[in-house]
Amino acid sequence: MNAVKSGSSAASRALAVLVPLALLSTSTATLAAAEDAQWLARAAVAAADNRAAPFAVVDKKNARVFVFDATGRLQGSSPVLLGLARGDDSVPGIGEREMASIRPEERTTPAGRFKTEPGRNTKGEDIVWIDYDAAVSMHRVRANVKSERRLQRLASPSVADNRISYGCINVPAAFYDAYIKPALGTRRGVVYVLPETMPARKRFDFLRPSAL
Amino acid sequence: MNSTSRLIAALALGAAGAAFAQGNPPTTAPANPATAAGQQNPSGGPMGTTGVTPQSGGTSGSSAPTAQGSTDTSSSSGSTMAASGDTPAMRRARADRN
Numbered sequence: 559m560n561a562v563k564s565g566s567s568a569a570s571r572a573l574a575v576l577v578p579l580a581l582l583s584t585s586t587a588t589l590a591a592a593e594d595a596q597w598l599a600r601a602a603v604a605a606a607d608n609r610a611a612p613f614a615v616v617d618k619k620n621a622r623v624f625v626f627d628a629t630g631r632l633q634g635s636s637p638v639l640l641g642l643a644r645g646d647d648s649v650p651g652i653g654e655r656e657m658a659s660i661r662p663e664e665r666t667t668p669a670g671r672f673k674t675e676p677g678r679n680t681k682g683e684d685i686v687w688i689d690y691d692a693a694v695s696m697h698r699v700r701a702n703v704k705s706e707r708r709l710q711r712l713a714s715p716s717v718a719d720n721r722i723s724y725g726c727i728n729v730p731a732a733f734y735d736a737y738i739k740p741a742l743g744t745r746r747g748v749v750y751v752l753p754e755t756m757p758a759r760k761r762f763d764f765l766r767p768s769a770l
Numbered sequence: 771m772n773s774t775s776r777l778i779a780a781l782a783l784g785a786a787g788a789a790f791a792q793g794n795p796p797t798t799a800p801a802n803p804a805t806a807a808g809q810q811n812p813s814g815g816p817m818g819t820t821g822v823t824p825q826s827g828g829t830s831g832s833s834a835p836t837a838q839g840s841t842d843t844s845s846s847s848g849s850t851m852a853a854s855g856d857t858p859a860m861r862r863a864r865a866d867r868n
Contacts, residue, residue, distance in 0.1 A: 641867075652867075653867075657865070657867070657868065660867070665867075675858045675860075675861065676858065676860065677860055677861055677863065678860065678863040679863060679864065679865055679866045680863050680864060680865045682863070685866060687861070687866075690861060690864075692867075693864065693865060693866050693867045694866070694867055695866040695867070697866065700868065723867065723868055724867035724868050725867035726866050726867045726868050744857070745857055745858070746858050
C-alpha cells in the first residue's frame with residue numbers, strides 16, 4: 559500500500575514538473591508562431607498586398623492559423639490540422655485525382671500567397687478555397703473517420719500530431735464560424751501559408767529586398 | 771340627393787379614377803423580353819441552356835492542375851479573380867482534399 563502511495567506521489571511529482579514544462583513549451587511555440595504571423599501581416603499590409611481586405615496567415619511549423627483584419631490587427635488564432643506530408647508544393651495534377659490514390663508523401667499543404675474564394679464541396683459544405691485547382695480548402699474539422707482522431711489532435715497541445723489531412727486546412731468549427739467565415743467565407747481574400755522547407759521571402763514577393 | 775351630395779359623389783368618383791390611373795401601365799416594349807415573359811437563364815446565357823453554368827476557360831469542364839502549385843495561384847485562377855473584397859460568383863462544387 560505504501561509502495562502504491564509512494565509510487566503515486568512520485569508520479570504526481572513528475573506530473574507536477576512535466577505539465578508546466580509542456581504548457582510552457584506550448585505557450586512559447588504559440589508566442590513564436592504569433593510573432594512570425596504578425597511580422598508577415600505587418601509586411602503584407604505595408605505593401606498593400608492584402609488589398610485592404612481581411613486575411614489569414616497559416617503557420618505550418620506551429621500548426622496555427624491567425625486571422626487579421628484589413629489593417630493587420632490580429633482578430634483571433636487557432637490550432638489547425640494540415641497535410642500529413644512535410645513540403646511546400648502540391649504535386650502537379652493532384653486536384654484531379656481520387657483521394658484514395660494520393661500517397662502519404664503527396665499529402666502536402668502548399669505554401670505561398672493564395673487568393674481565396676468562398677465555395678462549396680461536393681457534399682454541399684461551405685468552405686474557403688485556398689487553391690481550387692489543387693483542391694485545397696480551409697474548412698471545419700471533419701470527424702467522420704474516427705480512427706483519424708482529428709478532434710483529439712486539434713485539442714492536444716502537441717504540434718506533431720496536427721499533420722493528418724490530405725492537404726486541406728482543418729479548423730475547429732467554432733473558430734471557423736466566428737473568424738474564418740466572416741473574414742473569408744463571403745468574399746475573395748488572401749491567405750498566406752508560411753513555408754516549412756524554405757525561407758518565407760522565397761514565397762512572398764513583398765518580402766524580397768527589391769519590394770521593401 | 772342635394773347638390774352637396776352630388777358634388778361629394780362626383781369628387782369621390784374623380785379621386786378613384788385618378789387613383790386607378792396612377793398604376794404603371796404594361797409596356798409593350800420591355801428592355802428584356804425574356805424577363806418580361808418570366809423566362810430568363812439565371813446564368814445569363816441564351817435560352818435553351820438554362821441550368822448549365824458557363825465554364826470559364828476550356829470546354830471540357832475540368833481545370834488544369836497547377837504546375838507551380840503553391841507560390842501564387844494568380845496564374846491559375848486569375849481569370850476569375852478581381853480585386854479582393856468583392857463578392858465572387860461561386861465556382862463549381864468539387865471535392866476537396868479533406
